[in-house]
Amino acid sequence: MEPEEPPPFEAPADNDPIPGPPDWIAGAADLKALELAARACDMCPLSGAKKGFLFGRGKESGPAVMFVVAPQGKAAVKEGAFPAGKEGALLSKMIAGGFKLEESELFVTPAVKCAVDLKGPLPRRARVCCGYITARQAELLAPRAVVAMGPDAARVMSRTDKPLGLLRGRLRKLAAGQWKAWLWTTYGLDRMCAKQGVKEDAWDDLAALAQWLRQPPGAPQPWPTGNTATAP
Numbered sequence: 001m002e003p004e005e006p007p008p009f010e011a012p013a014d015n016d017p018i019p020g021p022p023d024w025i026a027g028a029a030d031l032k033a034l035e036l037a038a039r040a041c042d043m044c045p046l047s048g049a050k051k052g053f054l055f056g057r058g059k060e061s062g063p064a065v066m067f068v069v070a071p072q073g074k075a076a077v078k079e080g081a082f083p084a085g086k087e088g089a090l091l092s093k094m095i096a097g098g099f100k101l102e103e104s105e106l107f108v109t110p111a112v113k114c115a116v117d118l119k120g121p122l123p124r125r126a127r128v129c130c131g132y133i134t135a136r137q138a139e140l141l142a143p144r145a146v147v148a149m150g151p152d153a154a155r156v157m158s159r160t161d162k163p164l165g166l167l168r169g170r171l172r173k174l175a176a177g178q179w180k181a182w183l184w185t186t187y188g189l190d191r192m193c194a195k196q197g198v199k200e201d202a203w204d205d206l207a208a209l210a211q212w213l214r215q216p217p218g219a220p221q222p223w224p225t226g227n228t229a230t231a232p
Helices: 031-039 074-079 085-099 124-141 151-158 189-194 196-213
Strands: 065-069 107-110 145-149 172-176 179-186
Touching: 031 124, 065 085, 065 124, 065 151, 074 085, 085 189, 085 196, 107 124, 124 151, 124 172, 124 179, 145 151, 145 196, 151 179, 179 196, 189 196
Parallel strands: 065 107, 065 145, 145 179
Antiparallel strands: 172 179
């Protein structure tokens, strides 16, 4: 008789003070150094429940877009690819059909690098901790735009607890050193797969971004907005 699978990880109460970014994040000189350090990260409860580690895939220098997707679990580790299953297939279809680019020209990373089958929302400490890691990852990659897909990714990248409905459709500026980019928020792949109308709205979001990317660097921002802010 095969052993039963453990239940999805349920984050404990998360009221401890949130730590600031450790030196190993800011001090990572390149992606490989950041990945090696992040593998040993134990700053939040997820580190003790992870089933693997998923850092990112794609072009590692100057990608057109960096996609930040929802946390991934054991299915992604087993498949050796992420997002897993139909969500990954949908993202590939969007990239090929909407952006007219090879996936190797972009970069995809989970909002959380620990592979955890998470039940419920991302713990507060994990959002901030992985926000630091993913923000440094974006700085080192230097994409022209960052797309946060779904509420967890949106909160990680924008450092806010606002619901997705208040973040979607409003640009934010990302800046670090000489790098500047736009952060764009849209629905998560899980919701797109579940609701047809949501998928169509997300296609519109990404189509607008794809159109802007065809313009030269320094072109006007792709969407009118009154809510631009520099990420900390």
